[in-house]
Amino acid sequence: ELSSVQGIRKEDDNFLVRTAPGNTYRCRTVILTPGKQPRTLGLPDEERLMGRGVSVCSTCDGPLFRERPVAVVGGGNAAIQTAIEMTKIASSVALVTRGIIKCDRIYIDRIKEMGVRIFPHSEVTALHGETTLTGITVRDRKTAKETILDVEGLFLEIGLMPNTQFLKGLVSLNDLGEIIIDENNQTGHPGIFAAGDATCIRGKQIIIAAGEGAKAALAAHEHLLKEGLSCIPIPAAL
Numbered sequence: 001e002l003s004s005v006q007g008i009r010k011e012d013d014n015f016l017v018r019t020a021p022g023n024t025y026r027c028r029t030v031i032l033t034p035g036k037q038p039r040t041l042g043l044p045d046e047e048r049l050m051g052r053g054v055s056v057c058s059t060c061d062g063p064l065f066r067e068r069p070v071a072v073v074g075g076g077n078a079a080i081q082t083a084i085e086m087t088k089i090a091s092s093v094a095l096v097t098r099g100i101i102k103c104d105r106i107y108i109d110r111i112k113e114m115g116v117r118i119f120p121h122s123e124v125t126a127l128h129g130e131t132t133l134t135g136i137t138v139r140d141r142k143t144a145k146e147t148i149l150d151v152e153g154l155f156l157e158i159g160l161m162p163n164t165q166f167l168k169g170l171v172s173l174n175d176l177g178e179i180i181i182d183e184n185n186q187t188g189h190p191g192i193f194a195a196g197d198a199t200c201i202r203g204k205q206i207i208i209a210a211g212e213g214a215k216a217a218l219a220a221h222e223h224l225l226k227e228g229l230s231c232i233p234i235p236a237a238l
Helices: 058-065 077-086 105-113 206-226
Strands: 005-011 014-019 024-027 030-032 036-038 069-073 092-096 117-119 122-128 135-140 146-149 153-156 160-162 192-194
Touching (some): 058 153, 069 077, 077 092, 077 105, 077 153, 092 122, 092 135, 192 206
Parallel strands (some): 030 192, 069 092, 069 153, 092 117
Antiparallel strands (some): 005 014, 014 024, 036 160, 122 135, 135 146
16 A cells, blocks of 8 residues: 555554554554655645745756746755756746855855845745735845745745654654664664654765665564564575
8 A cells, every 4th residue: 555654553562554544554563764845834825826836846847937037945055056047047036045045155156146136034924826826925034024026936945844743752753853763773662663864864865765774674674583573584685
């Protein structure tokens, strides 16, 4: 079954995994790989306008806004890179950041050269448009001054959040909501392992996540053997 997990609980020596369709799976170990999802602004019309002007992927949607005005939200390297790339496509680009720009110096020099309009210490407080995005309201967090920008595209580059809400109370999470694991991918709950970007490991890259997944599988296999359960042998590398 390919479905989202709604909850996990312990019953005797087993874990009960409940999925969205209402099915429950009984198992002796669990490997958590929930990943992360893009952060959003939390504005009322955001979900309605997602894919209708609001986007979390400039690589996917950037070409759709050729010769059209756009804005980018964020202040890190990803946001600056998106703003720079969009200057090659859009008619104009605005950058909205809650504080100051925090990126590599080379990007700051480049973004000034590209003519990006920067709104520091600001936030997007409203989205405008019925069927598609037609504009945004930008509020200066210091002066409370509001500016309406006529943009047809809004790219959100404000980081990622781990999909770990359903794990609260089951495993330990850090301040970022990431699953705390040891060097063997073991969580604080015996029998539950975790891997990937939703864990506390350094380096959020596909190749690292894949390796961590293999480590978690080996650790889960060893755990089952210690529990006296028979498992399919894992062949050693040649």
